[in-house]
Amino acid sequence: MTQKQDQRILNLRNAIDTVDSRIIELLQERSSLAREIGSVKKEIGMEILDPSREGKIRKKLASGTQGPMDTDALVRIYEVIMAESRRLQKD
Numbered sequence: 001m002t003q004k005q006d007q008r009i010l011n012l013r014n015a016i017d018t019v020d021s022r023i024i025e026l027l028q029e030r031s032s033l034a035r036e037i038g039s040v041k042k043e044i045g046m047e048i049l050d051p052s053r054e055g056k057i058r059k060k061l062a063s064g065t066q067g068p069m070d071t072d073a074l075v076r077i078y079e080v081i082m083a084e085s086r087r088l089q090k091d
Contacts, residue, residue, distance in 0.1 A: 027081070030081070030085070031084070031085065031088055034084075034085035034086075034088045034089055035088050035089065035091070037085075037089060038088060038089025038090065038091070041089060048086050048089045048090055049086060054082055057078060057082065058075055058078070061074045061075055061078060062075075
């Protein structure tokens, strides 16, 4: 690999690092919102698990996927995000 190619890889990795920082920030923001939702659900006596809401999220993922990551991959990622949101809502 030449030095020029190495620099391109470094530039791309730096771009990935920037995106990762944004993703982390957004996940933390989403988590804070999930906690707030959990408080409201407890207050009004609503169950933590909301299958209709999670179904809407899955449907949205299936209808709006554009890019190299396919719907199944996005759904797998969101399964983890939603599970963590439910855990935060129980706290």
